[in-house]
Amino acid sequence: MRIQIHRGTHQIGGSVTEITSDDTRVFIDFGSELPGADGVVKPETLSVPGVTEGEPRCDAVFFTHTHGDHIGQLDRIHPSIPLYMGATARELCLCLNRYLADKGIDRAAALAALERANTFTPAHPITVGSIRVTPFLIDHSAFDAYMFLIEADGKRVLHTGDFRGHGFRGKALIPMLEKYVGQVDWLVCEGTMLSRSAEQVKTEHELQRDERDLMKQYKRVFVLCSSMNIDRIAGFAHAVPDGRAIICDDFQRKVLDVVQTRHGQVPLYDFSRVKSYDRTDAVLNRQMMDDGFLCFIRANHFGEKMLDYYGDDAVIAYSMWDGYLSEELENKKLTALLKSRNWVKLHTSGHATPDTIKAVCETVRPRCGVIPMHSECPEAFKELFPGKNVILLKDGELLEL
Ligand SMILES: [Zn+2]
Ligand SMILES: [Zn+2]
Structure with a gap:
């Protein structure tokens, strides 16, 4: 069994990992790069023979979750290569890409890829040639996100994707790994937070409490957050006192419909109080x-319109990564919206803290070693795990597992 991280050994985002056995070749994620320090996304240059170019020579691509830095390049995968993703993740991506297509953006190839994608069931292994991949549902700022246990040639590898321990379902992480995964040979682990250690990490429960307090101070609260951060929206929506309206736009309501239809029996994902704004509804x-x-x-x-009309005496809860407000990575649309308005920060990371990464490693006790990825500071894994075999790969480097 061999691993080759085509992209993501020394950066956050753009993740593409290849795992091969003697007769089978699979990929985990096929993501786009995040914008650089200048706020610009570089033109895509990733070329993987047998996947993006030439005769197809790949047995499957598995996606951990819906974030663009993991799935953004799916439209460049040869259409004969089987794709696998979570069932709700697929529906959410279809919803987003249909919305973009309606706005005149060319999403035909991405939509075709999503239409033909296979879905998997949590904890049910999928066998492709001589490689077995088992998806395990985990907590992340994307809904329906997974870690993968990959087994071949008598070896077991846990690929974490993006994950965290401080979300609503974070407590299930370690017991799940103990019960269903156990010891592995290799741990391929995300390390986003290792270069963002100054970030304050609250739990989603704490954040929900803060939002409840904010609603005691203000009658009118706007929440500026990603339409796909379902757990954030769910937590906040369920903290709204009775009698107050919960409003969103048509697209956001469609996204919530996807989740409610599939998971509405879970009280947290019952969004029946959230209404699409209708200006004719007196x-x-x-x-x-x-x-x-x-x-x-x-x-x-x-x-903008809602803030213009209802913004007086209101507060905006800024519920996104604060890097977008920094000088280097400023998102001008966001800063323009917040400018000269009353706003507070209510956010927590979608990624694992160093302590959670440690706890995962102590649970799966990798026999051979740890391979960091999705990190600007993979070297920090050596400090986190003194005495452990931490392998710092370069993008494209092949390692025999
Ligand atoms: Zn990511
Ligand atoms: Zn992610």
Whole structure:
């Protein structure tokens, strides 16, 4: 069994990992690069013979989750190569890409790839040639996200994808690994937070409490967050006092419909109180004016209009990565929306803290070693695991496992 991380050994995002046995070749994720320090995404240069170019020579591509830095390049995978992803993740990606296509953006290849993608069931292995891949549902800022246990040639590798321990389902992580994964030979682990250690890490529960407090101070609360950060939206929506409206735009409501249809039996994912804003609905507008509201927005026309109309005496809860507000990585749409408005930060990371990474490693006790990825500081794994075999690969380097 061999591993080759085509991209992601020394950076966050753009993840592409290849695992091969003697007769089988699979990939974990096929992501796009995140914008660089100048805020610009470099033109895509990743070329993988047998996947993006030439005669197809790949047995499957498995996706850990819906973030663009893991799935963004799926439209460049040869259409004869089987794709696998979570069932709700697939629906969410279809929803997003249909929305973009409706706006005139060419998403035909991505939509075709998603339409033909296979879905998997948590904890049910999929065998492709001589490689067996078992997906395990984990907590991340993307809904329906997975770690993969990959088994071949008598070796077991746990590829973590992106994960965390401080979300609503974070507590299940270690017991799940103990019960279903056990000891592995290699741990391929994300290390996003190792270069973002200054970030304050609250749990989603703590954040929900903060939002509840904010709603005591303000009748009108806007939440600026990603439309796909479902657990954040769910946590905040369920903290809204009775009588206050919960509002979003049409696209956000469609995203919530996907989750509610598939997971609405879980109380957290019952979004029946969240309404798509309708300016002709006099009762709703009166309720918003008189009793207050929580309104999910993004930096777009809807967000601007709602702030213009309902922004007086309101507060915006900024619920995204604060790097977007930094000088180096400034997202101008976001900073323009917040400028001269009353706003507070209510956010927590989607990634594992060093302590959670340690706990995972202590649980799966990798016999052979740890391979960091999705990190700007993979060297920090050596400090985190003194005496352990930490292998710092370069992008494209082949390692016999
Ligand atoms: Zn990522
Ligand atoms: Zn992610």
